[in-house]
Amino acid sequence: MTTLDEVRGWDAADPLGAFRARFRLPEGVIYLDGNSLGALPHATAARMRDAIEREWGDALVRSWNDAGWVEAPARVGAKIARLIGAEADEVIVANSTTVDLFKLAIAAAGLRDGAIVAERDNFPTDSYVGSAAAALIGRAFRAVPAGESARALTADVAVAILTHVDYRTAVRHDMAALNGAARASDTKIVWDLSHSVGAVPLDLHRDGVELAVGCGYKYLNGGPGAPAFLYVARHLQSRIASPIAGWWSHAAPFDFAADYRAAPGIARFAAGTPPMLGLLALESGVDLMLEADPHMLWAKSIRLYDLFAERLAQRCPDLAIVSPADAGRRGSHISIAHPNALAIVRALTARGVIGDFRTPDIARFGLTPLYLSFTDIWNAVETLADVMDRAEWRDPRFSQGGVVT
Missing domain, CATH: 3.90.1150.10 (Aspartate Aminotransferase, domain 1)
Known part of the structure; x- marks a missing residue:
């Protein structure tokens, strides 16, 4: 004892x-609630003061270039990539987990016909998004118990939304095994890593993950409502398109062209102007996590x-x-x-x-x-x-x- x-x-x-x-x-x-809202790093408070007083207060709009605000979504995404076993150009910080999940579900469904599946008993946003996405594009939607996820990956399923770690019980899916089953049925899994990133070992390449989203305000200590990240494997980036065509995802956003042309690579999954204060707070939390x-x-x-x-x-x-x-x-x-x-x-x-x-x-x-x-x-x-x-x-x-x- x-x-x-x-x-x-x-x-x-x-x-x-x-x-x-x-x-x-x-x-x-x-x-004991850092899996809901991470604690505040001291460095984040100092970073926020500098961002507000010097970068925003003194430099004003010049900080988009002088302080590296323009590059921040990709820069912070590249740092998160190191935490999840991905390449720097496969991750970007953009929007909330819910919006990112919607973007990837619709994008993956565009690869082929078939139903959208989500877990009935896991965090409800995932099934809300799956159901709404299916209705929007005229697909069938199925909610299945988490324990039956493998059996649900049938040949008539185009997209499955799965949460890696159950938010209630902490039960963790066998990511590699489910990705193998999905490949056999030509199903794309969109993984929700919200209770995984910064908490359990992740190696998305090793485990065959192609699409994923994750939360910034839990174990990454990014602050309340911190922006989320999304991951798209490099080989898929040119094959799928985000359903939200915002100016920040345009190939040349500052040309202000009338017609939309998607940016190459992971940048096409951005959307609107990034929330800089939240993004910089998240970066402080990620930097601290990378030291461990x-x-x-x-x-x-x-x-x-x-x-x-x-x-x-x-x-x-x-x-x-x-x-x-x-x-x-x-x-x-x-x-x-x-x-x-x-x-x-x-x-x-x-x-x-x-x-x-x-x-x-x-x-x-x-x-x-x-x-x-x-x-x-x-x-x-x-x-x-x-x-x-x-x-x-x-x-x-x-x-x-x-x-x-």
């Missing part, structure tokens, strides 16, 4: 431990999970973990099912342990190795045990009202 002294020793020897000081983390708070060894990050994530699971079994044996015990089959969060999960999460939040709730009965705790300590996990489970022992979740303050985000 692991002891608190051992846990403190792990923290003292943690090769990633120094990263914690580079984030603004409120005193008395254990933050990804193998160390994943190794620490596994140890954080194992400690949480061990302590939970000892202190709260009646609580059921619904995330896979096998690290190769999960992402970087741990989820517990309980009929009163919402009230439990609220009671924990009142005690300074911030996780989140997902319907219908999931208490979810993000494991972010850059800034979480092993002692954080120990103390979080101790607090959870006390909340359960005292039945604090029965307090009407926590059992009534709206949901928590």
Whole structure:
């Protein structure tokens, strides 16, 4: 059985431990919701002040050239490419995850006739987009359970939208195996990497990924509503077209030509003027992530999970973990099912342990190795045990009202 002294020793020897000081983390708070909104890096606050006061305030419009704003979507995309096993010219930052997903779903459907498929039980935006895209272009739409994704990749399916890591349970798809099945049926998979990037090892080339989108404000610590990124394998870029023809994706945007001509390469998947402040905040988060060894990050994530699971079994044996015990089959969060999960999460939040709730009965705790300590996990489970022992979740303050985000 692991002891608190051992846990403190792990923290003292943690090769990633120094990263914690580079984030603004409120005193008395254990933050286990970085898979919903990443913590604020100190460097981001400084970068924002410079962007607002000097680049925007002093240089004004000149900063599009002088400060490199024009190049930022491709520049930040190239940095993200290093995190996901892609080439620099295969990733661009553009729009929100939802808009990027729509663009790639429509673009992939243009390659051949066939239905659009999405997972029924995963993050609902993916199926919302899939259904709307199918209706727009006159295709059939099918929502399938996540566990039946492989069987759904039939010859009459043109596009499948799949989430790599389940947002509720942390169950992770076998990306390479599903891509192999998709190739056999000539189906294009658009992968949603929102709960993967910056959290679990990714190598899109190795695993045969052709199309993907990902979120900037979770493990990449890009800030609330940070712009998303999209990935298109180089061999597909000239074969598919974005359904949103904006001036920023034109081959010569500053010619202001009357007729649209798509830019070559990944730039054709941009659209309108990029949101520069959000993009520069995202770049700060990505730069920080690039300093960390990804193998160390994943190794620490596994140890954080194992400690949480061990302590939970000892202190709260009646609580059921619904995330896979096998690290190769999960992402970087741990989820517990309980009929009163919402009230439990609220009671924990009142005690300074911030996780989140997902319907219908999931208490979810993000494991972010850059800034979480092993002692954080120990103390979080101790607090959870006390909340359960005292039945604090029965307090009407926590059992009534709206949901928590």
